[in-house]
Structure formats: structure tokens, C-alpha cells
Amino acid sequence: MNLLRHIRHSRTAALVGAVLLSCAALAACGGQHAEGTAGSAPTTSFTEQGVTVTLSVSDWHASQGTLTAVFTPERKGFHLYSTDLPADGVEGVGRPTAMAVTGSLKAGGRLAASAEVRPITVPGVETPVPVYPDGPVTTTLPVRADGNGDATVLIGYASCSTRDGCTIPVSDRPVHLHVTGDRATFDPH
Known part of the structure; x- marks a missing residue:
């Protein structure tokens, strides 16, 4: 037995x-757009300014779920800035890794990252700048639906290398979703 x-x-x-x-x-x-199959988490992705961002919605129950974004720099040796970095950076250097929602989705908590923050010094900047280690960073945001309808995820980030410099920051890059009580799906357009 x-x-x-x-x-x-x-x-x-x-x-x-x-x-x-x-x-x-x-x-x-x-991929540019890879909607989940039946039973899997809806997913989409885009690449802009040297970083591929893959978004997914998981654990969707009773109009609540988790929005996940994986930020993957395309080039080796590039890192992303901390989610806690001020909006204008430190002494003008860097931009925070950010994800916000509007429309029929509301944030149910703070954006959290899977990687540990480490401070780096940048020439000409007195204050250390908080960054994640080089490579991909996964962030999660608890969300809840405020009714059925359309929602927008606004993505922001900048990647940088201590050797090769920084990419142009991405601010409020929209990704559209449609939300109902039993699911949230990415708009294919």
C-alpha cells in the first residue's frame, strides 16, 4: 500500500x-504578444530601449490577482534601477523600475522585486545609486478589479552598465488589458 x-x-x-x-x-x-492558452496565465511582452519586459496575470480569483513583470536587459552587464529610486533618480541619475495600473484595475499593495538592491557609485554623483544585480529582475504587484472594463499597465525603467553607459529611460509605456470578474486578458493591439 x-x-x-x-x-x-x-x-x-x-x-x-x-x-x-x-x-x-x-x-x-x-515575443511581441503571446497570449496564454486555456488554463494558463495571460502573458504579453515587448522590447524597448534594450530591455524585454514580459507581463503576466496570475492567481486571478474573485476579481483579484497578481501582475508580474520580468525585466530582462538584452545585453550582458546591464542592470535595472531599484523600484525605490526617486522618480527623477539620484542627483538626476537613473529612473526607477515601475509598474502602475489605471482604469478598471487598482493596485492592491506595493510593487515588489525579487532581487536584492545594491548601491553603486557613479562618477559625479555623491550619493550611492540603488540598483539590482545585472540581468533579469522579476517584479510583482497585487491588483484588484474595480468592475469590468479596460485597464492599462504603465511600465517604466532604465537599464545601465558601469562600462557601457545607460539606455534612454522608458516612462509610462502602456500595456492594455480587459478585465472581468473571472479574468484579465491582454489586448492584442
Whole structure:
């Protein structure tokens, strides 16, 4: 009996692992617009100023869910600035990694990032500038629907390299969604 239970548990664990691996592979592929399939989280992506941003909506229940944005610099050695950086940077240097919602979606909390902030010094700037380590950064924002209708996600960021300089900041780049009580889907346009 215990052996049978162990076999069932192993098969379930292997299936869950395969599903998670497939989802990670799909997310890594990116693309201009890649709407989720039935049962998966709606996803879309864009690339602007040297960074690919992949957005998804997950855990959508009772008009609430999580909006996730993965910011991936295209070039090695580039980092993103902290979500806590002031809007105008530090002494004019840098722009915060930002995600806000408007329309029928409201933020249900603060934007959180998966990476640890580290301070760097920039020539000509007295105050250390908070950045994430080079490479991709995942941010999450809890959201709730304020009724059915259209919503807009506004994305902002800047990437920089201590060797190659910075890209032009992206501010309030809109991504459109349609929200109903049982789902939030990205607009294909």
C-alpha cells in the first residue's frame, strides 16, 4: 500500500515539475504578444530601449490577482534601477523600475522585486545609486478589479552598465488589458 502511494506521489510530482518547466520555457521565449492558452496565465511582452519586459496575470480569483513583470536587459552587464529610486533618480541619475495600473484595475499593495538592491557609485554623483544585480529582475504587484472594463499597465525603467553607459529611460509605456470578474486578458493591439 505504501509503495503504491509513493508511486502515485512520484508521478504527480513529475507531472507538476513538467508543467512548471513548460511554463518557464514559454515565458523565456517572449515575443511581441503571446497570449496564454486555456488554463494558463495571460502573458504579453515587448522590447524597448534594450530591455524585454514580459507581463503576466496570475492567481486571478474573485476579481483579484497578481501582475508580474520580468525585466530582462538584452545585453550582458546591464542592470535595472531599484523600484525605490526617486522618480527623477539620484542627483538626476537613473529612473526607477515601475509598474502602475489605471482604469478598471487598482493596485492592491506595493510593487515588489525579487532581487536584492545594491548601491553603486557613479562618477559625479555623491550619493550611492540603488540598483539590482545585472540581468533579469522579476517584479510583482497585487491588483484588484474595480468592475469590468479596460485597464492599462504603465511600465517604466532604465537599464545601465558601469562600462557601457545607460539606455534612454522608458516612462509610462502602456500595456492594455480587459478585465472581468473571472479574468484579465491582454489586448492584442
